[in-house]
Amino acid sequence: EAGVAQSPRYKIIEKRQSVAFWCNPISGHATLYWYQQILGQGPKLLIQFQNNGVVDDSQLPKDRFSAERLKGVDSTLKIQPAKLEDSAVYLCASSLSWDGNIQYFGAGTRLSVL
Amino acid sequence: GENVEQHPSTLSVQEGDSAVIKCTYSDSASNYFPWYKQELGKRPQLIIDIRSNVGEKKDQRIAVTLNKTAKHFSLHITETQPEDSAVYFCAARGFGNEKLTFGTGTRLTIIP
Numbered sequence: 001e002a003g004v005a006q007s008p009r010y011k012i013i014e015k016r017q018s019v020a021f022w023c024n025p026i027s028g029h030a031t032l033y034w035y036q037q038i039l040g041q042g043p044k045l046l047i048q049f050q051n052n053g054v055v056d057d058s059q060l061p062k063d064r065f066s067a068e069r070l071k072g073v074d075s076t077l078k079i080q081p082a083k084l085e086d087s088a089v090y091l092c093a094s095s096l097s098w099d100g101n102i103q104y105f106g107a108g109t110r111l112s113v114l
Numbered sequence: 115g116e117n118v119e120q121h122p123s124t125l126s127v128q129e130g131d132s133a134v135i136k137c138t139y140s141d142s143a144s145n146y147f148p149w150y151k152q153e154l155g156k157r158p159q160l161i162i163d164i165r166s167n168v169g170e171k172k173d174q175r176i177a178v179t180l181n182k183t184a185k186h187f188s189l190h191i192t193e194t195q196p197e198d199s200a201v202y203f204c205a206a207r208g209f210g211n212e213k214l215t216f217g218t219g220t221r222l223t224i225i226p
Binding site: 003004040041042043044045048056091102103104105106107108 | 158
């Protein structure tokens with residue numbers, strides 16, 4: 001089966017600019033996750049969707065980060081304005097549902113904020 | 115919230131020897147513990163997982179053990195090979211809480 005698709009793979013921006021990432025989960029997967037992985041650390045959940053509803057966004061910096069999952073399939077994560085500390089890999093993952101199902105990760109988008 | 119600690123942060127073993135990575139978790143209600151392998155520049159991939167109703171699970175050269183009383187779980191890799199070199203992450207998910215909390219990772223290097 002096709003995996004989780006993410007784009008772009010790399011993005012370099014200057015601080016205070018805006019950036020958006022896109023994710024297409026595995027077909028049929030109801031749950032979608034966005035993680036931030038800072039170099040040398042484990043992935044940290046930013047937001048979790050169940051279909052097109054938000055289940056958990058407790059660690060999303062809502063003053064600058066936003067995410068949506070229109071129609072319950074694709075999702076976009078936006079940062080506006082970006083800060084230097086936002087430099088990280090942004091990973092998207094999906095699972096059939098939240099309960100007892102494996103999370104499959106995309107290849108990620110590496111963001112560098114200069 | 116859940117806190118997961120992982121040790122060691124780096125581990126070097128001779129090819130053919132065994133490697134053990136340990137994690138502890140704080141939420142006694144956690145019931146699902148996956149291990150992910152991440153090669154440089156690539157996506158994390160699930161290699162093995164265990165649920166709280168099981169004490170041990172094995173898949174070829176990889177095994178995971180869980181001690182619910184002590185709230186720790188470990189990854190064991192036997193007969194290590196160069197392709198085992200990667201960063202390994204443990205994670206825990208609490209009951210009724212869909213969120214996975216990851217450890218900080220262990221960089222495993224297999225010395226030929």
